[in-house]
Amino acid sequence: MNAESQLIMLWENGAISIRSILANRGRSFLTALGVIIGVASVITLTALGQGARISVEERLGTLGANLMIVYSGEPRGTSLVRPRTTNIRPTLTADDLAMIESFPEELVVMTAPESSLSGQLKFENRNVTATVIGTHPNYTEIRNFAPIYGSFFGESDLENRRNVVALGAETYRELFPDGRDPLGSTVRINGFPFRVVGIMEEKGSPSQDASAIIPFSTFRRSLSGEDRYAMINIQAGSPEVMYDLQEQIEQALLAARRLPSIELADFYIANQMDLIGTVTEVADTFTLLLGGIAAISLLVGGIGIMNIMLVSVTERTREIGIRMALGAKSSHLMAQFLTEAVILSAAGGGIGIAVGYGLAWGLQRFGGLLTSVTPDSVVIAFSFALVIGLFFGGYPAYRASRLNPIEALRYE
């Protein structure tokens, strides 16, 4: 056969397949349904997995760039985000802080010690419980947590132990429900008067939004009476130096405490890279797992195609016999049924893509879940559907092409 007649055959096979698919609309739909569900679920589930990854990454991104934190307390995991930091017994000293600050600029850009306790805030007749944080002015930059209105306190406030406070967004809303400008107002924290200098941006984390942030010097003198810090926030020079820096700080702190190993330490260090790494790894595993489950359903869809195609070949035995009697070669029949399987799975794949996009959109719009359809998942799911059509259509097509023409013609 020359190239032109091959092309004609290809076209004819397409036409024959489409006609036979349309002649049995209901059954064709059921055949493709498995593939539709498979492709749609691959797309939707990986979109969910990626959505989870993105939202976690966004969350972590707002923690602050190259953040590393030294915590008081026994080592427990590498979590940067601790639900409560108010009950920790502070163990980090001014010497520790000085040691960390003595690292060169390439390693340590800046530091901010931090301690906190649960305090009572009072304004006029309203009483509010908030996390009172004592820290340094660098805190805003290291933690990527800036005032949205007014300002944070400055170095002179710290040096002069001024009673100034920046209110967390939630704390502000509760103390000033009428939404009035709080700057210059005096609120009482555990009975001490503090002048409000700013309102912090909303972070979506309760420990930061329900807070009141004051200079560490004031915090120590008026509220805690404790020289030591609960935490030291560090901004490292770059992601590359993070692990090396962590190791050096750990060794220096252990040496200062004359401790042989980190297991016995009264501090531990966590860094952002660890956390992002762990979380994205989990999200990727999750995505892979969901994708895998969906791929299995696609495989089941393929078996559905094979099943129905086998029935179709049996039902059309006589048609096959007629075509053979008129000169169809086994390759023609093979191609005809393969084309049909591939068209079915391609159509199923196409519909599946649309359904997958629709579901991902719907979950985000109405389900409040962040989803992100990845082009990869669309391409992979669709190609997988085609391969499955070819693979599972192959056996029925082979059966059709191997029929004995006489027996096929005698078939009732």
Place this chain on the structure above:
Amino acid sequence: MIVLTDIYKQYRMGPNTVTALGGVSLEVPTGAFAAIVGPSGSGKSTLMNIIGCLDTPDSGSYRLAGEEAAELSDNRRSEVRNRHIGFVFQAFNLLTRANALENVELPLIYRGVGARRRREVATQMLERVGLADRMHHLPSELSGGQRQRVAIARALVGNPSILLADEPTGALDTATGEEILSLFEKLNAEGMTVLLVTHEPELAARAETVVRLLDGGVSAIENTKERRS
């Protein structure tokens, strides 16, 4: 030229074997018009299928235009069916979901003829069998005689050298059968080799040669007419 020598064909039916053809030898010259008659089960269809390269004998030689059919590959046999043989069956064997025109186009598809040319040739063929006004009807919308004429148009569309008709009028009334036979006579007069299996003596009598089959063997060959040349 069709030359069959000592053809055997057996079918296994459970423990028994049925001998459909038990040593048939037969020559049909190019351009002949032969009728094959015999009681039901005598092997007529089996013989036609072997001649049409749809089936292969268990033993014996079948030479078609000098070539030994048993030595042809499956693909080559498909090509022979497609180019040299036109089949007409008692059961019409039309594709039920395709209209008359599409049915007639079928052999040309497997020959790689383009759609436009196919349509042209198939239309001419349908006009020739008197179905110009039924081209777009499905088989279920046609009478028995019309269906058989579609099948004949389909058998002829590829311009074959041999027409094999296995009881083509068996399901039709006498008048329609008569019409179809006239068409065969005309084709034969134009040079086509025609083999006709029939039950009806009046129809068989119109062939030049009548081959009588009985229990899988040739019982008689009668030359009823002078060969036209």
